[in-house]
Amino acid sequence: MSTVHPSLRAARALDRELGDPRDDGRIFSHRRIADLDEHERFPLEIVRELDLLGLPDHYVPVAHGGSLARYDSAVQLMRTIARRDLTSAIAHGKTFLGAVSVWTGGTAEQAARLGADVRDGAVVSWGLTEREHGSDLMAGDVTAEPVGGGYRLTGEKWLINNANRGHLVCVLARTGGEGPRALSLFLVDKRPLAPGEFTLLPGTRLHGIRGADISGIAFHDAPLPAAARIGAEGEGLETVLKSLQLTRTLCSSLSLGAGDHALGMVLDYTHRRTMYDRPLFDLPQSRRTVAEAAADLLLAEAVSLLASRGIHALTGELAVASAATKYLVPTVVQGALTRLGGVMGARSLVVGDTYEHGRFQKVQRDHRIVGIFDGSTLVNLHALINQFPFLERAHRRGRVDAAGLAAAADLGAELPDFDRAQLSLLARAGCSPVQALPEAVRELVELAAKGELPASLARRAEALLAATEDVLARIARYRPTAVEVPREAFTLAEDYARCFAGAAAVHLWLRSSAAALADGGPTAQLWRDGLWLEAALARVAALIRPGALPAGDDEVFERLAPVVAAQHRAGLLVSLLPYSVDRSRAPEEAGR
């Protein structure tokens, strides 16, 4: 595309300003990142750099004085940072997570005040989990007792990102009563509190994102004004769950950035390294592994694009889309990272100056947190299981929000403003991308019949549809149990999420390929003949049915490999959008 896609504008500008990470003279350099990680130091200078470049502005919706207008743009911003360093992305991006409950559940006045604070550099943290209860938020022990018009807050939140550093912390606390309405949400400003009213708990030592401030905070009868409460009493959990729909969707950016980083390293390595007198990339098995991982990342990107645009266009369905995205994207990307590590061999395991600042092992370690925090893999699958009845019914009725789906899937379409009133705890209308799959597959099949798409793509699309019908038939047979959710239900939810991913890719290609193809260039090659789509659908099939005998229909990866390599050589990310990154200077392999 001759013009930069609107979702990329802010990200591209930020990336340029941050400069080449291989240049030690930049603040956000590979060397600095490696040193910070090694010594478990918080990336203070990098965070400051991001502040200077106005990143906090992007955490505040336009309505509250910031520049957050579209969430697909937020994904690309965080992806750009995560591509360099997940620790910094998570350390900085946390302020959005801390603030989002005010955007979704607070008054205009609260939002305006917090917006100004965030734009001023305030760090906001999100205090949900507790030491003994983890993901079981309803079991929380932290209590806010009503006292003389305000509250007194007591208890401990643990494993909280930026609990020490944060100026404000958004806390879920018990205000009385039973069940889900026993909890309320408070934006606690630590600054006016007296020293004895809260204690900061030391940062935990972590497997990855070692420099992040993952710590805790204990409140001791800390006084809160009534105005600190976000939403009504008893609405805390609801506000949190709605907010999580946004953040779980946006978390995909972290996985995409990690994937970009790792795939970029592997493409560099496999082209420079020779084995048996040819580049490693030309050994069939290595090339296949890289191509499959690239297809995984493109699939993840397609899901992230559709889901983040869906925040605006399919808001009422976000309870399903966000859970499917938060399960699928980190899982698929972690798998790709593992297999890419196999291609890198020992270089994927060394720390320090031996090879590329030990970046590969760091990405692998850091990325594991993405599947854990903000709702773990299991929590998200559980969220899908809870919505099985809606999914089944909406599918049976063929219910589709056609306008919303078109806006989400057409990368050139205008996005409606995000309307928080449309958020719903349960997607009663199901999930349009999946429900619209039969029609979309028909469209692909017709294009193939006219010779405009390969027959192999049509076959894969039909296979996806068949798999989807099968999953929904199994969901229809599934009888919800109040007590124990059987293992099979989790498998079913995984399969549903995989079908969702395949459907997202199909719709995205159908609605956006014309514009992408018109652009020319290496990225258009990815869209031509449905290449990326076919590869992505092959990966979906392999996820749904792993271990199938090679069927001799995998030449799509042979076609994908050179296109991916060409995109990389042209200084572009391996991406569905033409996303240029500076690669003018080849990194040196230290020590060799």
Place this chain on the structure above:
Amino acid sequence: MTTAPADTRTAPAADGTAGPDRGLFADLDTPVPLERLFGDPHDPQNPLGFAGIVAADERGDLPFAGERLLDAFGLGAEFVPTRLGGRLAEADRLARVLRPLFRRDAALGLGHGASNLVGSVNVWSAGSAAQQRRVADILLRNGRIAAAYTDMATGNDVARSAFQARIDGRQLRLTGRKEIINNLARAEAITVLARTSDEPGSRSHSMVLLDRAELPREGVHFLPRYRTVGVRGLYLGGVEFRDCAVPLETVAGRLGEAFETILRAFQVTRSTLPAAAVGTLDTQLRTVLDFALERRLYGRTVAELPHARSVLAGAFLDLLVCDSLATTACRALHLLPQQTNLYSAAVKYLVPLLMRDSVDELATVLGARSFLREGPHAIFQKHLRDLPIASLVHAGGTVCQATVIPQLPRLARRSWLNGPGAPAELFRLDAPLPELDMARLGISSPREDSLLATLPEIAAEVSEDRPLRALCDLLLAELAELKRRCAELAPRDRTPLASPASFAYAERYALLLAAASCLGVWRYNRHHPSAFVTDTRWLTAALARLTARLGHPPVAGLDGLEADVFAELVERHGARRDFDLVGRRFG
């Protein structure tokens, strides 16, 4: 319960109650000495408890208390053949001796186990009598042997290594680098692989046995210690020789024959190390089980959640599969030495893969605790970091698959489905083994594949047990299809340029081999004191996991199996028993 005909291949023991007994099953209630010496893993004051081991890892040190303890135990003798005064006689026993090390700390396992083994095995097979005596003495004194085969430029493709030893009169002149070598600078002796001829082909390399103390001060440049994401305690070194002269007598074995030597030696290490590393999965599983039994979520313990139970039972089954395959491969070194070139590569490929996937699943149950380097579950993240390195040591997965692939076509045509199966002793965990004779280990493609041929043989005996029968039928169909496809593999597919499909076949081959091992272990250990091991439940559940990996949907009749497996897991955990096939108490 399936009934199989009484085994007539091996005479039962004189008392008629048990099979031939090395004493392995005689006492399953006394912990092995090493385990007892290591002490309570959960005692924060114990330097060899998990807290102490995590702390040493954080510092990048080996736990020195562990080094001293292993010295006192005399671990070095385990790597020395009995004929030279050591205790190395049976590969499966060596793996079991090393397992407690891997359960505690892979850095100890690799630092004191793997590298001594890899460094010395070549000398046992090819060194002169004097060299063998010297290396034996070093190990018997608890010294260290480093194995310097690789450099960064060529990695596992050791044939391409540019490291050169030029013969110059009565001297060898060494030039080149060796990198990421465990214990390099602190070892007493270093075995080095060097090119001694410029000719291409497999007869241009020789083994050199260097004495660390007698290395010249000139021409030897040590490189900074390498650091890796896991096993941070290892002293990984590097060295660059710059036309460094050493005596010609340092050549071990005949000039130009290093590859034959290595191809034999690697069979021993590729079988033994994965069998020992099963101890790592034991700890991961135990750690997550501890968590699941204690942690309460949504009003009940995690262990009461069906998903968590299923993951835990699955990991237990994976462990049993890994043990079955790796132990069988170890025993094959003694019993089927012509075939272990193949089996050892399959084991070194598949066992780390199964363990990795298993540990990743366990991590989802452990949740945020899997990410913490502190607290009662911190050992999990350490083992998580260690495992990929323990897996990569001296042969990555691709290298091993590339060893398997070219052997498949001939075996597919000749042996599978029609060859004779393996002898009962291969699977009988307590049956004595003939001495390990390195010279007999085959280095060309085997003509038979007895282990895989056991699959149809035992499958034919299974009749009454319906899910087990169905699983066997799936495996047999899979084997027939693999046979058809491998027989047709193009010549190009037997080279490093093999197609991805060939790699997929190599993986399926290894999975079938694992299934054959499980069947064999179940079939020939009816005298095992544990009813769980002799029963079909674990076998059926394990084969179901393998067929799932082969892409087959579950067969009917598996309900309740997982619950039984989980119950055994919890019972063994409570009784502090190993999760492996032997199931001995460890504390």
